[in-house]
Amino acid sequence: MSENRALLVEMAEGLFADLAGASFEAAWPRVAEAGFASLLVSADQGGFGGDWGDVLAVLRLAGLNAVAAPVAEPIIAHALLAQAGIAAPAGLVTLVGRSGRTPFGRHADAVVSVADGVLSLHARGAFTVEEGTSLAGEPSDLVKLTGAPAASAPCAADLDGLGAFARVAQASGALESAFTLAIDHVNTRVQFGRTLAKFQAVQQALAEFSEEAAAVDAAAAACAAALDVGDAGFEIAAAKMRLGLAVDRATPIAHRMHGAIGFTMEYALNRYTRRLMAWRSEFGNDAFWAEALGRRVAVLGGHGLWREVAARTDRLIGQEA
Amino acid sequence: MQIFPLHPFRPQGDIPALRQQVRDLVAQHENRWSVLQRANCWFSFDAEFSKALGAAGLLGMTWPKQYGGHERTMLERYVVLEELLAAGAPAGLHWIADRQTGALLVRYGTEAQREKYLPGMARGEIYACIGLSEPNSGSDLASVRTSARRTQEGWRVNGQKVWTSGAHKSHAALTLLRTEEGSERQQGLSQLMIDLDTPGITIRPIIDMTGTHHFNEIFFDDVLLPLDALVGVEGQGWKQVTAELALERSGPERYLSSHILLVALIDAIGPEPTPEIAQQIGRLTAEMWTLRQMSMSTAAKLDAGEDPIVEAAIVKDLGNAYEQALPRLVQAAVDVDLAGSSALSQLLAYYLLAAPSFSLRGGTPEVLRGIIAKGLGLR
Numbered sequence: 001m002s003e004n005r006a007l008l009v010e011m012a013e014g015l016f017a018d019l020a021g022a023s024f025e026a027a028w029p030r031v032a033e034a035g036f037a038s039l040l041v042s043a044d045q046g047g048f049g050g051d052w053g054d055v056l057a058v059l060r061l062a063g064l065n066a067v068a069a070p071v072a073e074p075i076i077a078h079a080l081l082a083q084a085g086i087a088a089p090a091g092l093v094t095l096v097g098r099s100g101r102t103p104f105g106r107h108a109d110a111v112v113s114v115a116d117g118v119l120s121l122h123a124r125g126a127f128t129v130e131e132g133t134s135l136a137g138e139p140s141d142l143v144k145l146t147g148a149p150a151a152s153a154p155c156a157a158d159l160d161g162l163g164a165f166a167r168v169a170q171a172s173g174a175l176e177s178a179f180t181l182a183i184d185h186v187n188t189r190v191q192f193g194r195t196l197a198k199f200q201a202v203q204q205a206l207a208e209f210s211e212e213a214a215a216v217d218a219a220a221a222a223c224a225a226a227l228d229v230g231d232a233g234f235e236i237a238a239a240k241m242r243l244g245l246a247v248d249r250a251t252p253i254a255h256r257m258h259g260a261i262g263f264t265m266e267y268a269l270n271r272y273t274r275r276l277m278a279w280r281s282e283f284g285n286d287a288f289w290a291e292a293l294g295r296r297v298a299v300l301g302g303h304g305l306w307r308e309v310a311a312r313t314d315r316l317i318g319q320e321a
Numbered sequence: 322m323q324i325f326p327l328h329p330f331r332p333q334g335d336i337p338a339l340r341q342q343v344r345d346l347v348a349q350h351e352n353r354w355s356v357l358q359r360a361n362c363w364f365s366f367d368a369e370f371s372k373a374l375g376a377a378g379l380l381g382m383t384w385p386k387q388y389g390g391h392e393r394t395m396l397e398r399y400v401v402l403e404e405l406l407a408a409g410a411p412a413g414l415h416w417i418a419d420r421q422t423g424a425l426l427v428r429y430g431t432e433a434q435r436e437k438y439l440p441g442m443a444r445g446e447i448y449a450c451i452g453l454s455e456p457n458s459g460s461d462l463a464s465v466r467t468s469a470r471r472t473q474e475g476w477r478v479n480g481q482k483v484w485t486s487g488a489h490k491s492h493a494a495l496t497l498l499r500t501e502e503g504s505e506r507q508q509g510l511s512q513l514m515i516d517l518d519t520p521g522i523t524i525r526p527i528i529d530m531t532g533t534h535h536f537n538e539i540f541f542d543d544v545l546l547p548l549d550a551l552v553g554v555e556g557q558g559w560k561q562v563t564a565e566l567a568l569e570r571s572g573p574e575r576y577l578s579s580h581i582l583l584v585a586l587i588d589a590i591g592p593e594p595t596p597e598i599a600q601q602i603g604r605l606t607a608e609m610w611t612l613r614q615m616s617m618s619t620a621a622k623l624d625a626g627e628d629p630i631v632e633a634a635i636v637k638d639l640g641n642a643y644e645q646a647l648p649r650l651v652q653a654a655v656d657v658d659l660a661g662s663s664a665l666s667q668l669l670a671y672y673l674l675a676a677p678s679f680s681l682r683g684g685t686p687e688v689l690r691g692i693i694a695k696g697l698g699l700r
Binding site: 293310 | 324325327329330331332333336337340403404407580583584585586587588590591592593594596598599600601602603604606607608609610611612613614615617618632635638639687689690691693694697698699700
């Protein structure tokens, strides 16, 4: 880990742990003040000058602590604006993806969207907000672009893809937290005269859970490495699809291990599992990414698939890990 | 802390050139391989191809040069293995010797044993098998009873091994034996390298439900072996075998042994799939791709000198779940004539029957999850 990343992680760990369980109103000013939004903006342009590995580290920690404020979206929005040479406005700048659903959209000062290779920045007043609520109980607002953009520029980025990567990164942290809660619970809860952890069926289920968490971590790391060398379309499609499977397999285990206590609002598990269930749908669900990836593979052909998979990691050789 | 801390896979050297070398070699030999020979390819046999790999310096890649090895990295070796598997190249004759028996001899063998076996293994001419399971010792390997007793003439071996893959094609079997009379469980076990042409050894085939002969029974009837057949330290057999199993579990064969079925599916469907089939292909690709990231990370850990026992168990368990689901998903999604002669028909018919074997070789899901649970501190 680079020295910069170590410092970044230390700062994010402390802040996000502080913000665990905090409301948007309490959390957002501190997230904004910490300056994560400029993580991918180059130092020349006044940013942190980080890479996608740094983004993964921060988003994983945000997911680990179920931070109730937008961390991912401003990072991507500011990065795309900086690439396009558009000055970012003050306040919360977030993303509008293909679905129009925008976490914390009602609090946004400006939104970035990409359509047909053109990035647009809309300031408040140039979009409407229809309020909604996510599975996790957070604002999930339908944003419609109604006015003229404040700025626009050509943009090759796949905004939904970058959003999907963000969800995989956040989910890797949330899976770890749900897993840790389950482990702690089975190690302390006594039934039939022994801790639940002593039952083989429980051990086997938690082993399965750990496999899914490991798969998402591996997928997220591979996406970050690909993003840092350029195109990551293949990796992100595969990773978001794989996240769908992991949520499908692991979240029921987390709840099963906890019994009724895990189903209460008071107990922390729902902070993670509700987000995991929501994130599975956001920025493209399983079917969306599976079909995109499947079409891409069909064009490559059977042997072409392997050549592509191998070439996509061979291009990382010589890159700093 | 991440449950499965990742190691980035960043091999040194010209990896694209190494891949091309393997692909060229496969292209020179593949005309004579049948569809079914390419299925489950690390269990199928082509002596000429094994020799060609040896001549190209692609066997014993990580072993010392003085024993015929090539002193390359585990990661370079990994690249060769995954290319062979992805191509469905019949590599079964030398697979075990190259993967674990040779590596174990490098680590624990005597000078004489290394000189006797390693150069031939690296040439692709000496094949090995592993004598572990017995009629009453399957998942519970520590209960083995086949015995070796020290006598004045040498080791005297009696008993029986079973499910020994490739014994009928192998020159030697690295065998786990109870060398201390009256010892229990993990104590008193040792490994002996047994030449299979030694008098008193009988090998009988067991035909599996696909109709193929991989499995064998090996009977040892008062078999006399020289004292220097002992590999490593007497009484340390359990520890040595456990290290060997990490090598056995973590490789790319744990998710790529049926890759050519995915290839055949994609080719049969063509470039314009329906949304449903595209989703199915996308899902399978996503699982395969993720397993590759995990398997490469585990290989990188091995290369760094770590002992990733839990990680290897995770890769193997997820890998065999994927490989067992693959033929079932293909069968459910595509109307394939299982008695037909197309590549997809032959492969699907074969893998539907072969899939149960994926969760027995190298440990059942229950055994693997037990290892993971232990790593998680649950037992």
